[in-house]
Amino acid sequence: MSKTLYDKIWDDHLVHEDNDGTALLYVDRHLVHEVTSPQAFEGLRIQGRQVRKPKLTLAVPDHNVPTTDRSKGISDKQSKIQVDTLRNNCKEFGINLFDVNDKRQGIVHIIGPEQGFTQPGTVIVCGDSHTATHGAFGSLAFGIGTSEVEHVLATQTLIQKKSKNFRVNVNGSLPAGVTSKDVILKIIGTIGTAGGTGYVIEFAGEVIRNLSVEQRMTICNMTIEAGARAGLIAPDDKTIEYFKDRPMSPKGDNWTKAVAHWKKLFSDSDAKFDKEVNIDAKEIEPLVTWGTSPQDVSPITGEVPDPEKEKDKDRRIAMYRSLEYMGLKPKMKISDIKVDKIFIGSCTNGRIEDLRLAAKLLKGKKIASDVSAMVVPGSGLVKKQAEEEGIDKVFKNAGFEWREPGCSMCLGMNEDQLSSKERCASTSNRNFEGRQGRGGRTHLVSPGMAVAAAIKGYLADVREIN
Amino acid sequence: MEKFIKLKSIPAHIPLMNIDTDMIIPKQFLKTIKRTGLGKSLFYEMRYDESGKLIDEFILNNDPYSKSKILLAGKNFGCGSSREHAPWALIDFGIRCVISPSFADIFYNNCFNNGILPIIIDEKSIQELYEYSKRKEEIEVDLNEQMILYGNKKLTFDIEPAKKKRLLEGLDNIGLSLKKIPNIEKFENSMNKTKPWI
Numbered sequence: 001m002s003k004t005l006y007d008k009i010w011d012d013h014l015v016h017e018d019n020d021g022t023a024l025l026y027v028d029r030h031l032v033h034e035v036t037s038p039q040a041f042e043g044l045r046i047q048g049r050q051v052r053k054p055k056l057t058l059a060v061p062d063h064n065v066p067t068t069d070r071s072k073g074i075s076d077k078q079s080k081i082q083v084d085t086l087r088n089n090c091k092e093f094g095i096n097l098f099d100v101n102d103k104r105q106g107i108v109h110i111i112g113p114e115q116g117f118t119q120p121g122t123v124i125v126c127g128d129s130h131t132a133t134h135g136a137f138g139s140l141a142f143g144i145g146t147s148e149v150e151h152v153l154a155t156q157t158l159i160q161k162k163s164k165n166f167r168v169n170v171n172g173s174l175p176a177g178v179t180s181k182d183v184i185l186k187i188i189g190t191i192g193t194a195g196g197t198g199y200v201i202e203f204a205g206e207v208i209r210n211l212s213v214e215q216r217m218t219i220c221n222m223t224i225e226a227g228a229r230a231g232l233i234a235p236d237d238k239t240i241e242y243f244k245d246r247p248m249s250p251k252g253d254n255w256t257k258a259v260a261h262w263k264k265l266f267s268d269s270d271a272k273f274d275k276e277v278n279i280d281a282k283e284i285e286p287l288v289t290w291g292t293s294p295q296d297v298s299p300i301t302g303e304v305p306d307p308e309k310e311k312d313k314d315r316r317i318a319m320y321r322s323l324e325y326m327g328l329k330p331k332m333k334i335s336d337i338k339v340d341k342i343f344i345g346s347c348t349n350g351r352i353e354d355l356r357l358a359a360k361l362l363k364g365k366k367i368a369s370d371v372s373a374m375v376v377p378g379s380g381l382v383k384k385q386a387e388e389e390g391i392d393k394v395f396k397n398a399g400f401e402w403r404e405p406g407c408s409m410c411l412g413m414n415e416d417q418l419s420s421k422e423r424c425a426s427t428s429n430r431n432f433e434g435r436q437g438r439g440g441r442t443h444l445v446s447p448g449m450a451v452a453a454a455i456k457g458y459l460a461d462v463r464e465i466n
Numbered sequence: 467m468e469k470f471i472k473l474k475s476i477p478a479h480i481p482l483m484n485i486d487t488d489m490i491i492p493k494q495f496l497k498t499i500k501r502t503g504l505g506k507s508l509f510y511e512m513r514y515d516e517s518g519k520l521i522d523e524f525i526l527n528n529d530p531y532s533k534s535k536i537l538l539a540g541k542n543f544g545c546g547s548s549r550e551h552a553p554w555a556l557i558d559f560g561i562r563c564v565i566s567p568s569f570a571d572i573f574y575n576n577c578f579n580n581g582i583l584p585i586i587i588d589e590k591s592i593q594e595l596y597e598y599s600k601r602k603e604e605i606e607v608d609l610n611e612q613m614i615l616y617g618n619k620k621l622t623f624d625i626e627p628a629k630k631k632r633l634l635e636g637l638d639n640i641g642l643s644l645k646k647i648p649n650i651e652k653f654e655n656s657m658n659k660t661k662p663w664i
Contacts (some may be wrong), residue, residue: 015653016646022628024646026653028664036549038499049640052650056664064497078497085499122664129548129572143548143572147579147639155643157650161626193484194542197571227545229571250663258663293484314483314540314589321482411547413493420516432488432546434511 002268004165005234006200009140009265013123015157025160027152028122029139031108032059032095034086035413036127040150041089052156054094058117061086061100062107064413067376067403070100079414093153106379106405109133109221109347113213114381116246120235120262125152130347130429132223136216137242138235138265140200143224163229164274166199167267170207172281177463179357180215181349181427181446183207183279184222185287189297191277196228199275202267203233207281213242214353221348222429225294234266286462288334289431289444291322296431298334300449300461306330325433326441327421334459337443341424342373342400342454343436346410349427349447350378355386358447359394361465367399368457374401374416376408400454412437425453468581469636473563473607475535478525479596480509483540487552487573490544496551504551505558526559530602536563538592538599543584544573553580563607565614567592578629581636583609585623595621609634 003011016024037059044051051057064079074080083100090097098104104111109130112118118134124141125131127149134141144158152158168187188195201223208216216233223231240259243249250258285299296319298305307319307330323330328337344350344358355377367373375395377383383405386392392402409416410428418424418440427450431442443459452460495507513524520527526534537556543566544552553576556564564577565585577584585607595605598616605616609630614621631637657664 016649018628020626020628022626024643024649026650026657035496039501039550042499043640047640049644076497082497082499119663127548127550129546131548145548145550145553145572145576145579147550147576151640151643154640155647155650156654157643157646159639159643193545194568194570197542197568227542227570254663258661261661314481317481318483411488411493413496430486430488430546432486434492435488438492438511438516 002270002272004267004271004273005138005202005232005265006140006165009121009123010162012121021161023160023162024157025123027125027156027158028056029112029117029119029124030057030152031112031124031126031131032057032149033063033108033128034061034082035063036146037089037149038082038085039146040153041093043150044153049154051093051095051153056156057095057153058112059086059090059095060098060105060108060111063407063411065100065406066414067406067408067416070404076414103380103384106382107347107350107407110350110378110382113137113217114246114379116243116249119243119249119258120239121265125158129224130221132231133217133221133347135220135223135231136213136233137239138233138262140230140232142230163200164198165272166196166201166228166275167273168201168203168277168279169205170203170279170281171205172207173210174207174281174284177286177448178284179446179448180211180218182284182287184219185289185294185297185444186279186284188222188226188294190279191226193225193293193295194227196223196226199228200230200232201226201228203231208233209236212353213238214351217351218348222294225429235262286446286449288449288459290326290328290334291319292325292431292433293318293322294429294431294444296322300334300459302334304328304330304332304334335461337459338423338457339371339425339443339453339459340422341418342367342371342450343409343424343426343428344374344447344450345376345378345408346428347378348429350376350382352382352385354427354447355382355391356389358451359391361448361451361462362398363394365398365455367454371454371457373399373454374403374409376403377405379405409436411435425450425459467636467638470562470581470583470609470633472609473535474604476530476602476604477536477538477565477595477599478531478534479538479599480525481540484542484545485539486546487544487549488546490552491549491555496549501554502558504555505560508555508559533560535560536565536605536607537561538595539564539566541567541589543569545570548572550576553577553582557582565592565595578632579639581633583607583633585614587621587623591621
């Protein structure tokens, strides 16, 4: 019987299935960070349970670590307790940890692939909704709650019900200035924040095939913003090339065997999808969000929408609330929205290719005088690579701050936050109320669009920067 | 985990769609290493002003809703982050049942690991329950019968049998899965042969 990529990975990890379809699924790779794991380890201790396969878990502090000088330790008491707790738990249960001052430390979804810990065809989980990122390599990857983290630690499995299959085809080729960030914002704007609920989405089509693996990660990363359990992209030669010689990639004979397995990871040509959506790439423009939901997207050339034109009552109420929170008026031009801060980073857009693209546009220019801007590389290794290429100097010369790696202002758990009514063009993934700081106003954009906004001081069209 | 069998309460209505987990419990409260104590920070930015004073208009700040155990909300409740602090905050506040036209996937699963019953019913029924809630009279949720009783009316709801059993009996998932260790070992042995690189 023909199968989708999701069907294949699912079947390959089925340990047990009850009559009602409740399945026990094997977990190949488990990522752990400081915020959603303390209660899971505590649960194990209370019950006297062990970690079943410590080698299949990798831990890193990323959510609340400071992005300024770390040589004197973490000054925030509660953050320090969480990071210390992670360290102690890893030691007690024999789990590999990239600690705060390890060169490999970084955002959990960036270091997994970087180390080759992430691999095609695996089931990967983490107590973080953006685990979907790893789907870019053809792994079934999704976020879980802390009770499930505890379940994985104790059993190396997870209780799951199978989702339905959804395919999004992005056809044609991308216009100039349009990146994978715009593609995923377009998809979320099209299907809505709950459009993927109950599904695993496979992204396919010419545009997806032509993207680099890092660009594909941006797409899968934000699948959760469309409500889907996971996002998937079939691995190809680019994927295999990416994993060659990574520290934790298979070696020697195992590499050959692994590659042979990875090459079988695709949806059969006659596989059935429960839902399918086609997107024409030529209709995608550089996008920004205007509201407080990732589906609130507009082309940079567009206007803030008028809620009065919305037919759905609940949606209209939500739009009014968003506009009030964002301090915007219906029908104002998007390019008339003035920004205070720029944030480049996060598991969505904190990789070396993102920084290269931004630096290329920024070279020799300065940020607007009333704007403050920061770059937070996704990992210590991304930071090091960027510094070797002189990218840090481009940012610093333009007026950006160059920080240490972590989640930073994407969720503002550390000191990197927006003040009330401060407006930010951000390469992150969520524009929820209060996400980047109480009262803070977030506009989601691509790294190129963040640079354009930094230079102009307003939300601006990346195609006008040369 | 505490069992969920029947629950009686005056429901509180928050008429918003896409209530995300950042709204339910903002980031500054995620620095805890405990599961308890989050109830006072539930819906923090809607409940307290910037000086930390209670906002009078917010429903959970008003009696009898400040003691509600049942929440009525708009669609896609619990979207966003996977933080289990969201159900922990609800349960710590005293809310054990959320009724919405739809839930985000991870939040929905997290509820069942914390003895919270998420009920999916259509928007019209939510509206009806909301109208009823204005009387400040209790409604009853009966999980075994899959029924919501209000006044002399009733509504039925669907739930997966395995998830229902879990709540009714307050089962420990990990304990149950550990009974399947022979299956897990068999799987691992076979995987070691077919996928030795894992």
